[in-house]
Amino acid sequence: MSSVLIGGVDTNQAQLAYALRLFAEHPEQWDRLTRDPSLVPAAVDEVLRFEPIAPFMARLVAEELTVHDVVFPAGTVLFACALTANHDLEVLEEPNRFDISADRGDAKLLTFGAGLHFCPGAALARAELEEALGFLAERVTTFELAGPPRYDTPSGVYGLLELPLRFETATVGARP
Ligand code: HEM
Numbered sequence: 480m481s482s483v484l485i486g487g488v489d490t491n492q493a494q495l496a497y498a499l500r501l502f503a504e505h506p507e508q509w510d511r512l513t514r515d516p517s518l519v520p521a522a523v524d525e526v527l528r529f530e531p532i533a534p535f536m537a538r539l540v541a542e543e544l545t546v547h548d549v550v551f552p553a554g555t556v557l558f559a560c561a562l563t564a565n566h567d568l569e570v571l572e573e574p575n576r577f578d579i580s581a582d583r584g585d586a587k588l589l590t591f592g593a594g595l596h597f598c599p600g601a602a603l604a605r606a607e608l609e610e611a612l613g614f615l616a617e618r619v620t621t622f623e624l625a626g627p628p629r630y631d632t633p634s635g636v637y638g639l640l641e642l643p644l645r646f647e648t649a650t651v652g653a654r655p
C-alpha cells in the first residue's frame with residue numbers, strides 16, 4: 480500500500496511541474512494547446528516522453544546476458560534509462576524537439592517501464608495529467624518562468640523544489 484501512495488503522489492506532482500516548466504520554456508506549444516484542447520492527450524504523451532521524472536529503472540540480471548556484445552554476468556545491477564530510450568534517434572524523427580503535435584508513430588514510451596514491473600499507475604497518471612493540463616489550458620493564456628527552477632536531489636523521482644511562474648488568465652470560453 481505504501482509503495483502505491485509514494486509511487487502515486489510524488490511522481491504525478493513532479494511530472495506536472497515538469498510539464499509546466501516545459502510549456503513555460505516553449506510558449507508556442509502552450510499557445511497551440513490553449514487553442515486546441517483536443518491536443519491535451521498528445522501533450523501529456525509528449526511531456527512524458529520528453530522528460531520522464533523517474534528516468535532510471537533498476538533490474539537485477541538473473542542469468543548471464545549479452546547485449547550488443549557486452550556480457551552482463553548474473554547478479555549485475557542494471558539501470559535502464561527511459562529518458563535516453565525516449566529520445567532514440569533511430570526510432571524517432573527529431574526526438575529532441577518538444578512538439579505536442581508531432582507524429583511519433585508507434586514508438587514505445589518507456590516512461591512507465593516495461594514488463595512485469597510496468598507502472599500499475601500509468602493510466603491514473605495520464606488521467607490526472609490530462610485533467611490538470613486541460614483545466615489550465617482553458618484558463619491560462621500565457622505563462623513564463625519568473626526565475627530559475629530549483630531541482631530536488633535525485634531520489635528515483637527527479638522533482639522540483641521551486642518553479643517560479645508568471646502567468647495571465649482568461650475567462651473560460653472567452654478566447655476566440
Ligand atoms: C507520471 C507519473 C508516474 C511515472 C512517470 C511513473 C513511473 C514508474 C516507473 C518508471 C516504474 C518502474 C517500472 C519498471 O521497473 O519497469 C513505476 C513503478 C511503479 N509505479 Fe509508477 N509512475 C507514475 C505514477 C504512478 C501512480 C499514479 C501510481 C499509483 C497510483 C504508481 C505506482 C507504481 C508502483 C506501485 C510501482 C511498482 C510496480 C512494480 O514494481 O511491480 N505510479 N512507476
